[in-house]
Amino acid sequence: MALADAGFYSFYMIKEITFSLSEFLVPILGAIVAALGYLVKQQKDEIKGIQSQLSDKKYNVYNEVISVIFDIVKSTKGLKKQKENDLISKLIDIRKDLYIYAPDNIIRKFNEWQQYNELQPGNSKHILIYMDLIVLIRKDMGHRKTVIHSREILRSIMLNSSEFELFMESLDK
Numbered sequence: 001m002a003l004a005d006a007g008f009y010s011f012y013m014i015k016e017i018t019f020s021l022s023e024f025l026v027p028i029l030g031a032i033v034a035a036l037g038y039l040v041k042q043q044k045d046e047i048k049g050i051q052s053q054l055s056d057k058k059y060n061v062y063n064e065v066i067s068v069i070f071d072i073v074k075s076t077k078g079l080k081k082q083k084e085n086d087l088i089s090k091l092i093d094i095r096k097d098l099y100i101y102a103p104d105n106i107i108r109k110f111n112e113w114q115q116y117n118e119l120q121p122g123n124s125k126h127i128l129i130y131m132d133l134i135v136l137i138r139k140d141m142g143h144r145k146t147v148i149h150s151r152e153i154l155r156s157i158m159l160n161s162s163e164f165e166l167f168m169e170s171l172d173k
Contacts (some may be wrong), residue, residue, distance in 0.1 A: 049120060054101065061097035062137045064090065069130055073157060109133040125171055127154065
């Protein structure tokens with residue numbers, strides 16, 4: 001009987017140790033999970049902060065891209081004096097910032113516009129390429145489902161519809 005009691009006692013001790021071990025592991029595992037959760041949240045918050053800064057930088061450079069066309073319109077209407085050197089300097093700064101912050105499709109469209117300007121300096125079709133660039137910028141800034149086309153943007157930039165129609169006719173020639 002003493003042997004049977006010893007076996008029972010051993011089983012009871014193993015069960016007691018197992019129970020004590022699980023009581024010990026649960027809080028430790030809980031603490032580990034909580035710490036990992038905290039680290040994940042910290043990283044997620046850091047990523048959000050970086051994305052917010054990137055969005056602000058994109059907004060600023062995109063605003064500069066769009067302001068170029070408005071500066072040109074103001075200059076042609078005599079509302080603002082625009083020196084060619086100032087415009088070239090502004091475009092260089094824009095290009096630098098685009099390479100840092102803009103996605104590939106916007107960089108490619110900007111390069112296409114500049115190449116078209118260099119190869120055909122007197123041709124006004126480059127303006128439509130620039131309007132395509134503005135549409136891409138709108139999409140990158142969150143208007144992914146935009147249905148506005150480059151010609152609609154150009155029409156809104158021009159002062160009146162007759163000016164727009166004359167411009168479009170000049171492109172067809």
